[in-house]
Each structure stands twice: as structure tokens, then as C-alpha cells.
Amino acid sequence: MKKTIKLISVLVIVLSLSAFTIAKSNNDDGYKIGDAAEDFSLKNIDEEMLSLADYKDAKGFIVIFTCNTCPYAVMYEDRITALNNKYASKGYPVIAIMPNNTSVQPGDSFEAMKQRAKEKGFTFPYLIDAQQTVYPKFGATKTPHVFILQKSDGLNIVEYIGAIDDNYKDASAVKTKYVEDAVDALLNGEDILHTETKAIGCSIKA
Structure with a gap:
């Protein structure tokens, strides 16, 4: 016993x-802050495969997991375009990635992505994580979910993870622009004040 x-x-x-x-x-x-993010090769809406390594002159990247169908993501579309328009020329282009399972979320199909990008006039690449292998490596859980990478000695170091700003409902009421503040700090060689914030959005559909 x-x-x-x-x-x-x-x-x-x-x-x-x-x-x-x-x-x-x-x-x-x-990934956590300070980790080196692996490169990837995903199909863009122009039917071409795209990798971070293709951006030879970039200083870093604003990687945003987003989609067509999430209301939060839709509310941020114009702000994502504004980020790319502001920072791509400064060496930090936006790389948007659609992570959802399209059989679960057909409104996020590749054809729907192309149509949405055309309607909204996206100025940035919009890639599909068709095999859903990239977003788990990043640890993305929401749309939108941002990861700012900084090139350093041939590596892409994670410098910021989280939300675009502090008000998804109203761009005019935003008090803290987390992504802009982080990229500005990197451009100025300063420490990022908020390296991690809570991403607000829809759960990624696996």
C-alpha cells in the first residue's frame, strides 16, 4: 500500500x-527582444517571392502581421500605409504578412488580398504566409501585430514587439505612436522607450 x-x-x-x-x-x-529573426521567402501580391534579404539597402524592417477581414486590421490600414510612406525611404520599409488559414477565413484568400491592396492603394508588399510557418516563429498572435527589426552584423534583430499605437479606434486620438517612436529612436541611435506593448486585434486563424 x-x-x-x-x-x-x-x-x-x-x-x-x-x-x-x-x-x-x-x-x-x-521571438523576444534582442533575438535574431530568421529570413523567410513568401509570395507577394505581385506573384513574386520576397525575402528580407532582397532589401539590400534597408536598415531594418517594420514587419506587420495583418489581414483583410479583421476589423482592427482594417482600422489600421491607412496608418500602415502612412508608416511605409514615412519610413521606407529612411531605411525601414513595411513588410505586411497575412497569416490566417484561408480555408477558415476565405476573405483573406490570395485573390482577396490582391483586390484589397488594389482598392486601398497599398504602397508596401503584402505577403501570404500560406503554409503558416512564419508567424509562429515570430510569435505573432493578433492581426495587427508588429515586429520591428534592425539590421546588425548581417542579422535582423528584434527591437520592438506589439501594437502600432495606443488607439485602434481613432487615429486622431492617438497619444503614443509606439512604432513611430521606436523607429525614430533607432534612426537617432537612442534607446526605445517602449520595447514591448500589447497587440490589440483579432486572433490569428490557424
Whole structure:
């Protein structure tokens, strides 16, 4: 009887430790500040494959996971275009990536992406993560979800993760422009004040 109780106790401890390990692993998914992001090759709406390595003169990138169908993402479309218009010429182009499973979210199909980009006049690449292999590496969970990368010694270092700004409802009421502040800091060789914020948006559809 004592052996049985002891065995049960050991099993409980092992299972508890396993659960903790799994939970910790899940919480640690995706890039953290200071990590080097892997390059990727994804299809753009112009049917061409695109990689970060294609931007030879870039100083870094504003990588934004976004989509057609999320109301939050739609509210940010003009602001995303404005970010690219402001910073692409300064070395930080926007790279937009659509991460959703299109069988679950048909409004985010490749054809729908092309149509939306045409309607809105996107000035940035709009890539499809068709195999859903890129967004998990980044740890993106929302649309929109931003990752600012800085080129350093041949690596793309993650410098900021989170939201575009502090007011998804009304661009005119924004008090803190997280992405702009972060890129401006990088351009000026200064420390980023807010390196991580909470991304507000729709859950990515796997």
C-alpha cells in the first residue's frame, strides 16, 4: 500500500512538472527582444517571392502581421500605409504578412488580398504566409501585430514587439505612436522607450 501511494505521488509530481514545462514552452514561443529573426521567402501580391534579404539597402524592417477581414486590421490600414510612406525611404520599409488559414477565413484568400491592396492603394508588399510557418516563429498572435527589426552584423534583430499605437479606434486620438517612436529612436541611435506593448486585434486563424 505504501509503495502504491509513493508511486502515485511520484507520478503526480512528474505530471505536474511536465505540465509546467509545456506551459513554459508555450509562453516562450516566438521571438523576444534582442533575438535574431530568421529570413523567410513568401509570395507577394505581385506573384513574386520576397525575402528580407532582397532589401539590400534597408536598415531594418517594420514587419506587420495583418489581414483583410479583421476589423482592427482594417482600422489600421491607412496608418500602415502612412508608416511605409514615412519610413521606407529612411531605411525601414513595411513588410505586411497575412497569416490566417484561408480555408477558415476565405476573405483573406490570395485573390482577396490582391483586390484589397488594389482598392486601398497599398504602397508596401503584402505577403501570404500560406503554409503558416512564419508567424509562429515570430510569435505573432493578433492581426495587427508588429515586429520591428534592425539590421546588425548581417542579422535582423528584434527591437520592438506589439501594437502600432495606443488607439485602434481613432487615429486622431492617438497619444503614443509606439512604432513611430521606436523607429525614430533607432534612426537617432537612442534607446526605445517602449520595447514591448500589447497587440490589440483579432486572433490569428490557424
